[in-house]
Amino acid sequence: MKQFINLLKISLNVNFGISALRYRFTKERKRLWEPVLIFLSIIVGGGSITAFYTMILQNVYMVGLVLNSPEIVIIVSLIIGQFTVFVFGIMYIISAFYFSNDINILVPLPLKPYQVLGCKFITIMINEYLILLPLLVPSIIIYGTGIKPGIAYWFKSVFIILLSPVIPLIIASVFVLILMRLVNIRKSKDLLIVIGTLFGVLLSLTVNYYTQKMPDGDPGQFVQNLVSSRIDIIEMIGEKFPHVIWSTYSLSKTGLEGFIYFGLTIIVFILAFAFLLWLGNQIFYRGLLSGQEVSSRKKRLSPEQINRKTQGASSPVTALFRREWKLFIRTPIYALNGLAGMIMVPFILLMPVFTRGEEMQDAISLIRQPQFIAHATLGSFGLILFTASVNIVACTSISREGQTFCISKMILVAPKHQVAAKLLHGMSISAIGIAVTLALVAIVLQLPLLRLLIVLILGLLGNLLLNILNLIIDVIRPKLEWNNPQEAVKQNLNGFFSILLTMVSLGCLAGLSVFLFDMGLSEWWIYIILGVIAGILSLLSLKVLFTLAEKAYKKLEI
Amino acid sequence: MVKITNLSKSYNRGAVKAVDNLNLHVKPGEIFGFLGPNGAGKTTTIKMMVGLLNPDQGSIFINDYDNQRDPIAAKRSIGYVPDSPEVYDRLTGLEYLDFMANVYEVSPDEKKKRISYFLEMFDLVDAANDLIKSYSHGMKQKIVLTGALLHNPALWIMDEPMVGLDPRSSHLLKELMREHCDRGNTVFFSTHILEVAERLCDRIGIIHKGKLIAIGTLEELRHGEHAGTLENIFLELTEQ
Incomplete structure (x- = not known):
């Protein structure tokens, strides 16, 4: 037990970076603003979503009151919470159980498989609270303040909330343990990441589709109608997962009956956890160790093959551009973060046109009128500027090099040429985003060819400027220290700054367009002015980028 | 202390034999050097010994414990x-x-004593916090080394332990290895630095393409058909 607690302490420390935070508080005070900024972003971003969700739950509670089952609000939130934990949990579990960096440290230690597994499980469970608390706490408060069931309710609810991720995570863990025992998916790790992300994209598109389909009018009324008509489904889910019902009854029933359900729930959780540990002890290390093997084909290349693969000379910038593309496309986490958003966002933004065709038809017909064609062209330009720049390519292009940045420092290629290759890479990716959005705009708005050409030129110029500015961000503050590629892109504040920059640019563009319209200029002059401004700013920023790169490449140390 | 019998491991469903029917016996009190060209199967063997890889065939006994049947007791030794120092x-x-x-x-007492001892020895006191x-x-290499030695294990298994160490630390490590074995314990390590193996090891094993192609003291290896320095012996054996 002592060993387990010790292992858990270290695991939590490493996972939540407690020592690293302490170190930062005492020794790296200059970077203290970063966690504060991240925390504030979470509060601001998460707060608005939670408020909307609470409003929906309030309506569910009202329906429950009418149906004489106010506890339905708790059932609904538990189902939503547990489903979310399960979906997120699978990827979390695969990566924590089988792909984490500490496997090579832990396996040779005299620890039993269940100790390692149990400890990783609890760490994931605590991680899940971040998602789960905003999903469960509102319903507990709504029910508690509405029904006023007494002090025991609040006491039991703390335990129910803390234990609620257990069952979905155990189901996910058992599934993953068996899967990993049967197939060696480590060999297909990259494929797995791609499938997982595509699943996520599909899920978000589906959710978006149904959200957009929600009819106009009072959304509260819609939820009330939905819950009243689907009460049987909610009950059926409750029957399939009785712990949800028991958890709810342990809160909603008062007196001894409530405590019996509470005890029953706790026993189920303990038994399920014990089963997981038992199963883990049997099969965890077997799947883990079979996945440790790294395969190589060891196929001997003939001199001709070697010649073919290495023949031809190219300029340094071309060689670097190729390297950027190869590393980008062969690291799924980069490719997906760079490409998925750009392809997905235009569809999400234009989703109402497809889901609510009739209602949107009037608006679209209006936009297609000749007097609004300039607005439609500029709007399309703004859309392209947004969609083609929602990627992390330029703003992490130096960060992604990580420790291999030392190669960039050593090679005989001037920093300005190196960042030029990165810029070309960023632009080639933005070009994909521009093409997707332009095609959608062409279909939806049916802009004439000339306008499409203008949108294309302005889009390219605007994205050139944004990519240069994003590169400048990364030149100024690259994140070169990371343990896995995910950190280089997902835990890099440069992505956040890049979005801010895009928003500010869009604001400036909109302001400038309105100003130019107000001056009574013809639309052609407006396009020319915007194009010239983007071009001049790009040239100026390019000069700044090259100067900064020369300095930064000299100064940066690995 | 280490008894490896008929150990085999292959990758790609048998297409690549990383370790091929290896038999090895390392006695208590011995420093055993495990040599071989890159990709010969040294790290695969070591990983199987510490439990990071499962063998396809054969058995490994560490301090009389079967590392497949009684992994915890084996690992404790x-x-x-x-x-590469993974920390x-x-x-x-x-x-x-x-x-x-x-x-x-x-x-707790032993922990305090040994941590201070190693931190002092490897000049890590200032960096410990x-x-x-x-x-x-x-x-990093020194901190991993310290972590591995804290519980005073009977068998040290080290994969290229000198890489990255400064001359002083490397010298200290070699002394520690000698002292450890003089107390009746065992050191099993792989290295590419043949001079170190030549001076330090009581016995040497050379693995090539997964097979153990030579084993014995330096004298025994010289007495065979090969002669000269360990480098000559190594080159001759692995070129065949």
């Missing part, structure tokens, strides 16, 4: 230093050592 970057050196000592259930990510490669 081992102090393992991997070829929790976001812990301080001291936190990592404390963790290792606790996992191996080293008593810093995050490991701020360490150099050599410092």
